[in-house]
Amino acid sequence: MLGFADGSIALVFILCILSAVLCAVYGIANWNKGMETEKAQILEEADWQKKNDAIENDQ
Amino acid sequence: MQISFYTIAVVLVFLFVNVFLGWLGFKHTRTSQDYLLAGRGTHPVIMALSYGSTFISTSAIVGFGGLAANMGLGLLWLTFLNILVGIFIAFIFFGKRTRRMGHTLDAHTFPEFLSRRFDSPFIQGFIGLVIFIGMPLYAASVIKGGANFVQSYFGIPYNVSLLFFVSIVAIYVWMGGMKGVMYTDAFQGGIMFISMIALLIAAYALLGGVGQAHRSLTDLYANPAIQEDIAKSVKGGFQGWTSMPKAGSPMWWSLISTIVMGVGIGVLTQPQLVVRYMTVKSNRELNRAVFSGGIFIFAMTGVAFVVGALSNALFFRETGKIAISANGGVSDLIIPGFIRTFIPEWFGAIFLICMLAAAMSTLSSQFHTMGTAAGRDLFEKSFKGKGNTILITRFGILVAIVISTLIAWATTGLPQAEGVIAKFTTIFFEMTTASFLPLYVGALYFRNMPKAAAVGGMLSGFGTWFAWSFFIHANSSYFLLCKLFFGVDNLVAGTSAAWMSKIGTTLVALPVAVLVTVVLSLSSGRKTGISDAHLDKCFEGL
Numbered sequence: 365m366l367g368f369a370d371g372s373i374a375l376v377f378i379l380c381i382l383s384a385v386l387c388a389v390y391g392i393a394n395w396n397k398g399m400e401t402e403k404a405q406i407l408e409e410a411d412w413q414k415k416n417d418a419i420e421n422d423q
Numbered sequence: 424m425q426i427s428f429y430t431i432a433v434v435l436v437f438l439f440v441n442v443f444l445g446w447l448g449f450k451h452t453r454t455s456q457d458y459l460l461a462g463r464g465t466h467p468v469i470m471a472l473s474y475g476s477t478f479i480s481t482s483a484i485v486g487f488g489g490l491a492a493n494m495g496l497g498l499l500w501l502t503f504l505n506i507l508v509g510i511f512i513a514f515i516f517f518g519k520r521t522r523r524m525g526h527t528l529d530a531h532t533f534p535e536f537l538s539r540r541f542d543s544p545f546i547q548g549f550i551g552l553v554i555f556i557g558m559p560l561y562a563a564s565v566i567k568g569g570a571n572f573v574q575s576y577f578g579i580p581y582n583v584s585l586l587f588f589v590s591i592v593a594i595y596v597w598m599g600g601m602k603g604v605m606y607t608d609a610f611q612g613g614i615m616f617i618s619m620i621a622l623l624i625a626a627y628a629l630l631g632g633v634g635q636a637h638r639s640l641t642d643l644y645a646n647p648a649i650q651e652d653i654a655k656s657v658k659g660g661f662q663g664w665t666s667m668p669k670a671g672s673p674m675w676w677s678l679i680s681t682i683v684m685g686v687g688i689g690v691l692t693q694p695q696l697v698v699r700y701m702t703v704k705s706n707r708e709l710n711r712a713v714f715s716g717g718i719f720i721f722a723m724t725g726v727a728f729v730v731g732a733l734s735n736a737l738f739f740r741e742t743g744k745i746a747i748s749a750n751g752g753v754s755d756l757i758i759p760g761f762i763r764t765f766i767p768e769w770f771g772a773i774f775l776i777c778m779l780a781a782a783m784s785t786l787s788s789q790f791h792t793m794g795t796a797a798g799r800d801l802f803e804k805s806f807k808g809k810g811n812t813i814l815i816t817r818f819g820i821l822v823a824i825v826i827s828t829l830i831a832w833a834t835t836g837l838p839q840a841e842g843v844i845a846k847f848t849t850i851f852f853e854m855t856t857a858s859f860l861p862l863y864v865g866a867l868y869f870r871n872m873p874k875a876a877a878v879g880g881m882l883s884g885f886g887t888w889f890a891w892s893f894f895i896h897a898n899s900s901y902f903l904l905c906k907l908f909f910g911v912d913n914l915v916a917g918t919s920a921a922w923m924s925k926i927g928t929t930l931v932a933l934p935v936a937v938l939v940t941v942v943l944s945l946s947s948g949r950k951t952g953i954s955d956a957h958l959d960k961c962f963e964g965l
Contacts, residue, residue, distance in 0.1 A: 367637025368496070369644070370666035376499045380725050383506040387717020390511070391710060398519075398706025409704060412526045416702065 430772040437614075437776040441595065441783075444606040471715035472612030473784075474699050478509065478690070479615065479723040480785035481568025481778055482561070486844025487724065489754040490682070491731030492746040493656065493842070495664035497678050498732075502725045504687025510716040513691055518700040518709045520867040520965060525701035527963050532792070533694035534800040536701075537859070540866040540961055541877045542953045544805055551800025553858060553885065554694055555793055559823055561851035562789045563830035564844040566592070567755065569782040570831060571844075575750075575759030576775055581835060589828050591779065592786050596820065611780030616719060618777035619726040621770065622762075626730045629737055629765060639736040641665045649739065652748045664732045673897070673925050680927030681849055681898075688929060689852025692859040694796075695788040727758070734761040741765075747840065754842035794820035837901055846898055850928075853892065857884035857932030861940040869944075870962055874952035876943035884936030891931050897924040 365374040491498040521536070530536035534554070538547030566589060573584035630636035643649065644663030653661060660672020668674035690696065703709055731746075734757060738749040741764060747753075750760040762774050797819025803812045834843045861880040865872035893904045900912035915923050951958070 367634045367641060368665040369641045369663050372667050373496045373499070373665050376503055377496070379503045380499055380506065380721060383503055383511065384717045384721035384725075387506060387511055387713050390515075391712070391714020391717070394707075394710035395714075396707065398708075398710050409526050412529060412531075412701070413704075415529065416531050 427768065429769070430775065433772040434776060434779070437779065438591070438595075440610060441607055444610050447606060468715045469606070469609040471712040471719060472616070473608035474696070474712060475716055475719035475723065476608050476612035476615060476780065476784035477699065477788045478693075478696060478785075479720065479781060480565040481572065481782045482564045482785075482844050482848045483724050484619075484727045484778070484781055485568035485571055485758045486564060486755055486842055486848060487682075487686075488727035488731035489746075489757040490842045490845045491728035492734050492757045493754055493840075494668065494674065494678055495661070495666065496728065496732045497667045498682070498728045499725065500679070500683045501687055502721065502728055504683060505690065505720050505724050506717050508687055509690040510713060510720055513696075514700075514709045514713050514716065517691060517697075517863075517867065518703075519706050521697060521700040522703060522706070522709070523964050524867065524961055527960060530701070531698075532795050532800055533697045533859075534796065535804070536697070537862060537866055537877075538800075538804070541862070541872075541874045542957055543874050543878065546862075546878065546881065547800050548805030549881065550694075550859065551796040551805065553854070554796040555801065555819065555823070557851055557854050558694075558789055558793050558796075559827040559830055560847045562786060562793070562823065562827035563834070564847035565782050565785050565789070566827055566831040567834055567847075568844050569778055571753075571755045572759040572762075572775065572778045575756050575763055576771065582832065585828065585832055588779075588782070589824070589831075592783055593824055595783050596787050596790050596824070608784050611784045612719065614773070614780045615777050616722055618774050619722050622730055622766070622774070623722075623726040625766060625770075626733045626737070630733060636733055636736065637665055640733060643736055643739055643745075646739070648743060649745050652745050664735055676925035676927065677897075680925075680930045681853075681896075682845065682927075685849045685853040685856065685927055685929045688860070688933075689849075689856040692855040692863055693852075694855070695785075695792040697863075698788075698792070730761065731758060734758070737761070737765055753839040755839065755844050790820045790823050793823035797822070843901075846901060850892055850898070853928040853932065854885070854888050856929050857888040857936050859884075860933065861936045865940065865944075870958055871949070871951055872940075872944055873947040873950060875947060876940045879943045880936045880940030883939040884932055887932035887935040888928055891928045895923060896926070896928055899924075 365371065366377060368374045368377070487498065487501070524530075524540065525536050528536065528539040530539050532551075534547040534550035537550060538544060566585070569592070570581060570585040570588045573579070573588050574581045577584070627633050627636050630639050641663065644653070644666075656674065660668040660674035662669055668678055700709070703712070734746045738744060738746045738761075742749045746757045746761070750756040762771055766774065794816045798812045798816025802815045830847075834847075837843050858881050861884065862872075862877040865877055865880075893899050893902050894909075894914050897913065899905045905911060905913050911917075913924050915921050
């Protein structure tokens with residue numbers, strides 16, 4: 365199959381393509397899901413980012 | 424190949440664009456009043472390219488690509504795990520919880536994250552130390568991958584190419600590359616993506632199309648002209664480039680238990696990648712990054728392994744020899760040799776900057792991780808150091824660069840046929856898997872996991888990894904420790920237990936670590952050694 369001598373190589377060749385497709389489908393299906401809505405969470409992340417920037421800028 | 428004006432111009436333009444984008448990103452961060460607006464404006468493709476370019480390096484393309492030329496397309500099982508575990512499971516099941524918990528705990532490094540979750544400064548110090556000592560092996564393999572490419576591309580000695588390559592990377596890191604500016608990483612990821620896709624198209628086109636290319640490779644195995652070249656591999660279990668190695672043979676164990684399992688699972692516990700989850704602004708970005716991340720990794724390791732294997736058919740057509748024989752018996756020179764021989768110079772120069780990009784994006788985050796391990800995790804938090812943490816971190820980065828370069832330089836004394844880059848990368852991935860995976864999973868999903876179980880699992884995993892990697896596994900001979908202490912390549916060589924040296928470290932050390940973690944968890948009753956208030960905080964919003 366596909367010029368391979370071993371069926372398991374054909375299988376993994378296809379699995380690689382399917383797993384990339386799975387990632388693509390998942391990403392598209394959840395494109396707009398997962399936004400932080402609570403203000404407290406957003407502020408907490410802003411605080412984390414500020415501290416992280418300070419750490420990185422120090423180096 | 425002569426160093427042409429064109430090649431120099433391409434490299435200079437590449438470096439200039441990097442500096443410009445680095446400056447742009449830096450300026451943008453500085454002048455942004457509200458990081459949230461800036462963050463949410465970041466395109467998810469840019470973010471995924473940034474993650475991918477940190478994940479994939481010259482080690483994957485040159486080192487593991489060369490390995491595919493020797494072992495065949497069975498290495499695609501690693502690509503499958505790279506996508507399924509390294510992107511899908513990593514982002515969805517590890518990334519989202521790590522991001523939330525990391526923000527709640529105000530953690531900024533991987534050791535700090537686990538230490539705060541289990542309320543244990545010892546964890547931070549131990550992981551910091553392990554990273555600082557172990558990661559140079561991985562960084563050395565990335566450096567070696569780049570240096571091997573430059574060596575082959577320009578036809579110069581390895582020592583000269585190593586110096587040239589490290590100089591460029593070191594300047595980049597010191598100029599601010601370690602800040603991990605997304606635009607720079609994404610630009611490098613974009614170059615890598617385009618180069619690898621072009622490489623795949625070129626390889627298939629040169630062999631007359633997808634099916635015909637695979638058939639050529641299948642037929643090559645039976646060709647009488649190469650039987651002498653593959654005799655040793657066949658003895659080890661090799662059954663052709665489009666077949667899996669013989670089940671239970673040394674090559675099969677090496678492929679499945681060491682390479683596929685070691686690197687395929689180990690990606691979950693890479694300190695420089697875990698930190699990336701915490702830098703995204705919401706789960707939405709992680710969802711979107713799954714889309715481009717999966718495609719990117721497919722185009723990186725998938726292409727490198729397919730081209731690595733196919734290079735045998737092309738080298739045979741051109742030279743009458745298989746890839747390893749046509750490249751002086753050095754596995755890590757096969758991909759560079761393929762580019763030099765079969766790719767026109769105008770594209771070879773583009774691929775040269777692809778290699779620079781692949782190394783720079785990974786090395787900058789590795790050196791950054793090693794620097795913070797020395798400065799923030801070890802000096803500041805574990806030793807309660809009151810001195811100048813920034814200075815210690817910078818010194819740590821400098822020491823890490825020097826040690827990694829020395830290791831890359833010393834590899835010339837090792838046997839080259841089996842791929843030094845892949846071995847060094849794998850051993851680091853095996854270490855992080857055995858030492859950190861049980862406590863990382865516990866940190867995210869098992870609220871009542873006791874501190875003692877986390878520490879016990881980590882120490883037993885690390886101990887077993889060390890003992891197996893340096894005294895039992897067939898690769899022990901590379902590290903000379905066993906030879907130094909006991910005068911033999913490994914402790915089971917020549918005994919009735921010699922078969923044990925084939926078994927990959929992950930297959931032994933991870934179960935030991937999991938077992939110790941579970942036993943200590945069960946034997947501790949309900950006592951976690953961590954206050955309920957702290958645990959409530961850890962799992963807030965989860």
